[in-house]
Amino acid sequence: xxxxxNDEVRFLxxxxxxxxxxxxxxxxxxxxxxxxDRARLRAPDYRVLQFAVAESRVIATIDEADFERLVSKxxxxxxxxVMPSGGSRDEQYDYxxxxxxxxxxxxxxxxxxxxxxxxxxxxxxxxxxLVCAERPSISxxxxx
Numbered sequence: 001x002x003x004x005x006n007d008e009v010r011f012l013x014x015x016x017x018x019x020x021x022x023x024x025x026x027x028x029x030x031x032x033x034x035x036x037d038r039a040r041l042r043a044p045d046y047r048v049l050q051f052a053v054a055e056s057r058v059i060a061t062i063d064e065a066d067f068e069r070l071v072s073k074x075x076x077x078x079x080x081x082v083m084p085s086g087g088s089r090d091e092q093y094d095y096x097x098x099x100x101x102x103x104x105x106x107x108x109x110x111x112x113x114x115x116x117x118x119x120x121x122x123x124x125x126x127x128x129x130l131v132c133a134e135r136p137s138i139s140x141x142x143x144x
Contacts (some may be wrong), residue, residue: 007104009079009113011096014061015042021093030100031124033057046070052078058113060096062087068117068131075135078114084122095120102126 010031014021019034026032033055035048043051045066052059058079061067071077084097098120103109115132 009100009103009109010055010057010078011060012048012055012057014048014059014063016062016085016094017060017083017096018089020089021096024093025096025100028097029095030059030095030098032060032096049074049077056110058110058118060099064117064119064135071115071117072131073133075133077115077132078110079115080117080131081113082117082119084120094124098124102128 008031009027009029011025011033013022013032013034015035017034019036022032022034035043035051046062048059049067049070056078058081059067060081060083062083062085064080064082067080067082071080081096081099082091083099087095099118102118103112106112112128115130116128117127117131118126120126
């Protein structure tokens with residue numbers, strides 16, 4: 001387990017999220033990294049997910065369907081934060097801030113995000129649902 005603060009939130013901002021909101025997220029204590037800052041613009045979604053997993057970052061995106069398809073095949077992932085499409089830069093910030101508030105109301109924000117899609121609607125209602133592949137069951141048979 002990491003020695004991270006319990007309220008720590010780490011986002012990877014997908015290319016459909018304004019990178020200009022990162023400094024505002026930093027002000028509220030969110031470690032926000034725009035994908036463009038890692039020279040990964042136009043990377044396919046599966047590569048974005050690989051990067052998010054490697055850096056233990058929740059993917060912030062408007063692209064729920066594609067990321068749901070990808071994470072549903074994994075037994076573990078850091079999470080996906082989904083906001084409505086078409087929002088202005090200020091609205092995107094407000095949507096993500098609402099998700100951060102939701103996550104920070106739990107004992108460990110990043111553990112709460114793990115294996116979940118967290119979705120905020122236009123009215124700032126936040127919901128989370130578990131989306132991941134089941135772990136295969138292991139049976140151990142001892143030789144007689």
